Amino acid sequence: MAASLLACGVDPKRTLLFRQSSVPQIAQLSWILGSLQTVAQLQRLTQFKEKATKFLQGNVPLGLFTYPVLQAADVLMFKVIRQVSSRVRSLRNPLKKMSKSEASAKSRLEISDSAEEIEEKCRKAVSDTNAQLSYDPQARPAISNLVSFLSNSNDYTLLN
Template structure:
């Protein structure tokens, strides 16, 4: 029986992935690769929509790939590669650009938000076309399932629209993908500002748990997490955002239901919850951190592994790209 095709990726935008990336993406990916023909990419081309130092970006690409593997994304079970190693991503993106409406692209929420903050002159065409490149990423592999966060839902809808439009105009070429959106339990908030999503762009790093943090650093951040004055361990996102966030993290890493955890800490203060959560985070990230550093210590071998996976990705991508080129009437090279 053929496994359904899956595609997802993350940008190499920091030296380390953070807890939200781990809970919201890497842990689900690890499980999903068992039942899917999974393609996971380090989407380095997307990272170019903001200014990058070339040497730093190159290092971040390797570090992100190493953390994928260290967290359990298997280069044998899945196709794990670097986006720019497969030229068909940008080639298909150009074709899709030609069937994307200017107003359609301009209505993407993330583009509107970022461009309104940056101003027109500081906003690149790359940022404008970002969702079209994402559509190419997905459609290139005849993807059926796209695990993404809720903030990417609109981009997957655009991908579906473009696939249907292309198929209608030029004949059946692309599979119409479906988004697999993580639930609220996969949403991790900042430890110091628990009404905002944990993010690499947070104003203060005190509220962000990094996968590659030293154990003492992670524990210290959790012990200093914002809670409230009630001293009652209970889940209520509106009234108790800080405590609820700690419970969500605990549940996500332990696999235990939140009501069960709440019952365990009945009559106890926040100190016990924080202490045990810190121990859980340190135990979870310890092996990941160790394995990631092993991989990063041998960049040549890591590069060879990524190259082999890129060959697999390129083979699948070229089949789709050739079909798209034929469909629109481009002349094949003789």
């Protein structure tokens, strides 16, 4: 995974890469945070509700149920602000975040995707019927998502 990230252009001078399993404090903090949550609180989370519908008769794996707590521990442990992840949207539904758990592989770009696969996925991404190119995430989320990809991959700055 580290080699793939470096090959994608992640700058090792500006980025800390580590194996989560080699930091036991993350699991410990996750346990503490989990002890402060109720089942009802976790069941109300949008991510859980969306993914839980894929399982029959409520047979939802515990890992899926407690995963948001582990994510919170990850963020809190290192005081990380995930600015980029909040902007990366699905190629199939720009109102949702891009996610590896999405059923369609065409909804996301994978680190292991070839240049041809990335080009194909972006070509088939949802856009809209307006011929004008503009950036307006509220009115035109689909095309704005693609403009964001172009901007980020070419070091352009988006001006609203």
